[in-house]
Amino acid sequence: MALKKDKVIHWLLQFCLAQLVVTLISLPLLIAWGLPLSYMTPVSNLIFTPILSAFISLSTLLFICELLSIPAGWIIYLLTKLTDLWLFVLNFGSIHWLFGITCHHQILLWLCTLGTIALLFITQYCTLKRQVLYFGIYLAICLVYFNLIAPPHFGTHQMTKNKASLIIKRKDGATYIDDQGLLQQRINQRSWAVFTFRPTLLKFTGSLSIEDITCNHINPSTLQTLLILFDYTIIKQITLNLTKTQAKKNKALLELLSKKSVVHNTYILLNYETPVWYNHKKMGEYHEKIYSARAAHTDANTQHTSIDNKARNTSTTAKFKR
Incomplete structure (x- = not known):
């Protein structure tokens, strides 16, 4: 039981290391091309790696069966069900999981890639846990710098x-x-x-x-x-x-x-009031006229109401005097 647990932990550490290295290598390219990143990347890769492996294996078997003229209806059925499962899981995706990073100087992106390659050589003799720790810290530094320290475009x-x-x-x-x-x-x-x-x-x-x-x-x-x-x-x-x-x-x-x-x-x-020849300056003047007209109308109504109230009060006072 302990041996199986160690194997699972070792596999998860290998997966985390591969995920960190791939993310760090692809990060400069994604930023330079303006492609979004996802918060769910580690989880999605953990879910889809077995599905993708099964899909590739079944596709290979189907190709071999077609070459040898062997009936492969059951393989096609499994591929169809696997594709349906893939699409079903994809329906749970959300655009709110995506985030982007502002593209800064290309030199910084190159330095990020060179730092990843250098870290690969430096940590090649370290234990698996230390490699995961070092690459995790380096990725956190890169993300914090690009998102918080480097000034965004205005x-x-x-x-x-x-x-x-x-x-x-x-x-x-x-x-x-x-x-x-x-x-x-x-x-x-x-x-x-x-x-x-x-x-x-x-x-x-x-x-x-x-x-x-x-x-x-x-x-x-x-x-x-x-x-x-x-x-x-x-x-x-x-x-x-x-x-x-x-x-x-x-x-x-x-x-x-x-x-x-x-x-x-x-x-x-x-x-609906906006003309087809929309123009910022004219539109500003248009809104100013609207607001001025509304303000004048409101003031006129207020003044008219106050005059009516005064007239009513005067009339009431005169009645009491009589």
Whole structure:
């Protein structure tokens, strides 16, 4: 019993060491390419390693059976069930498990890789427990430095194509996105969201959380892209500046967006008064006029109410005097 326990502990230590080394080697590449990391990586690898091994073994057997013309219906059945199990477990995944790291100077990323290689040579004669300890400490130092010590990017980053643009703004620890027509030009929205937008967002902000997305040019492509972005980012608010005509034309997509926003706890603001030629300066003046008009209306109502109250009080006093 003690021997089995020692074997299990030894296997777990080997697994932890392999996980730490792979994470440290791949960390600079993931940061440079703008790919997210997951808090559940160690657990998921522990779960999927046996499933992946079984999948590869069954696939190899199926290939051999096909070469030798041996019936392999039972292998196909097992592969199907194994794939169903894989997909079932994947359904429990959440985007909230993912996190990103801001892409800093390339020299720091190279130093991280060189440090990992140097540590491999230095600890090759150490015990397995010490190797796990040293690599764990080194990974913790790298993550703390990239996330806490190194200053994050602030300001704005602009993505442009065909005179259209999308501005990513980082302010007070929150990310704001202002779309100036770029989302309406997307043909393959999912490909753009996964391979262009998300890496750019992670490189600049180090986060998949978006405080607000403001869209100023609305068409079906814009709304379809927003629907897809729900699967790859955490959106807290979407502001759509559109006319009532645009709202009628895209009613079905707006309803889908509304339903999905409820699932993802996202607030959608529809601004129907906004002109199609949305402009920050003119929009600011527009809101100032609205607020001034509301304030004047409120003051007028208050003044009118006070005059009415005075008149009523005077009338009541006159009646009592009589």
